Amino acid sequence: RQALLVSCQFISFWQEQLPPLGRWVRVECPARIDLSGGWSDTPPITYEHGGAVVDVAVLVDGRRPIGAQARRIATPELQLISTSGSLEGEVVVELVCRDLDDLRDYCQPHMPGALLKAALVCTHIVNLLSPQTLREQLQERFGGGFELHTWSRLPHGSGLGTSSILAGAVIASLYRVSGRCAGVESLIHAVLHLEQVLTTGGGWQDQVGGLVPGLKIGRSKAQLPLKVEVEEITPPEGFVHILNQHLLLLYTGKTRLARNLLQDVLRNWYARLPTVVETASALVNNAEE
Numbered sequence: 001r002q003a004l005l006v007s008c009q010f011i012s013f014w015q016e017q018l019p020p021l022g023r024w025v026r027v028e029c030p031a032r033i034d035l036s037g038g039w040s041d042t043p044p045i046t047y048e049h050g051g052a053v054v055d056v057a058v059l060v061d062g063r064r065p066i067g068a069q070a071r072r073i074a075t076p077e078l079q080l081i082s083t084s085g086s087l088e089g090e091v092v093v094e095l096v097c098r099d100l101d102d103l104r105d106y107c108q109p110h111m112p113g114a115l116l117k118a119a120l121v122c123t124h125i126v127n128l129l130s131p132q133t134l135r136e137q138l139q140e141r142f143g144g145g146f147e148l149h150t151w152s153r154l155p156h157g158s159g160l161g162t163s164s165i166l167a168g169a170v171i172a173s174l175y176r177v178s179g180r181c182a183g184v185e186s187l188i189h190a191v192l193h194l195e196q197v198l199t200t201g202g203g204w205q206d207q208v209g210g211l212v213p214g215l216k217i218g219r220s221k222a223q224l225p226l227k228v229e230v231e232e233i234t235p236p237e238g239f240v241h242i243l244n245q246h247l248l249l250l251y252t253g254k255t256r257l258a259r260n261l262l263q264d265v266l267r268n269w270y271a272r273l274p275t276v277v278e279t280a281s282a283l284v285n286n287a288e289e
Contacts, residue, residue: 004043004196006225010189013175013182021072021144025176027169028067030057031160032209037287040280041203041220042262045269049280050222052287054233055209058160060249065153066162066210068169070146070177076138078103078126079147080116084156100126100134109200115163116148118198119170122190125178146177157255161206167191168211184211188228201262204228217287 019025032055040051059065073079078097093112097103103126106117120126125146130137138145150170152162168191175182182190191207208218208230215233220226268276 003047003224004192004226007189007227008193009225010227011182011186011193013180013186016176016179016181018142018179019072019177021074024069024071025173026067026069027173027176028064029165029169029210030059030064030213031066031154031158031162032057032165032206033160034205034209037217037283038205039203039265040283040287041205041208041218042265043201043203043226044266045280046203046220047224047226048222049277050284051203051205051220052217052284053205053208054215054217054287055205055212056215056243057210057213058247060154060160063153066151066165066169068148068150068166068173070148070173072142072144072177073147074144076135077145078120078134078138079145080113081147081149082113082116083149083151098134100128100130103128103134107197107199109198114198115167115194116150116170118194119167119174120148122194122197123171123174123178125174142178146174148174155251155253155255161209163200164191164195164202164206165210167194168207185228185230187211188230192226192228 035054035056037051037053040046041053045051080095080097082093095113103117103120105111106114106121108114121128126134127137150166152166154160154162168187171190171194172182172187188204188207188211192204195202204220205218208216208228212230212232215235216230217233218228218230220228
């Protein structure tokens, strides 16, 4: 985690005017599927060996299924609303943060609203170490508070990169609503930084897949600080049509959580088992081909 936190040096933004009170800033993102190279973006493999992943952004039922919207409000507080849509219906988390203590569990990923709280901390809208109260910080810097909504129309654990892409949408909306704007490369590294702060770990291919349009290859060299570079790929004529004709998304009702598999892979990587090292090289080579 500490090794990846320094990747925040690749995050930059420029100042813009604050949007008027009440005006929504809305960000919608596609899901992603990885075509080759997956796992090579996973730390520490990605900065000890180097990684390359080919991703493609996809719509679900013809629309972008992941998004966030934010607006300034007159009351110096933070209103956080998270909607998770699935075939079973919707689960809504609604929180109002009026004190800094309401945000201190941002690094506990299973707590309600943890991702949203971590985004508020990582975008420096809130400073938990400040002697000022939350109310004072918001009033002095922004003239009021914020209302933040997030949603995903995909089932939890779908394997389509939802959480990382959602983090990117949240960060983008928070930057814009607080009078800043960042490019896609900065957002990719901002998500990487947020996921280390949130203690969920994770690589970089999900946000590359969902924040960069179309078909692309993401790369990272075997070095620290970890820097992700993205090259958009122009597909051959007819490729997108053929791909669309052969894609079908089925909902099984089973949650895909890779945590245990991830631990096994990393344990074998640390042991430098020849099969794992060879596989990592093959993954990168396959993506480049």
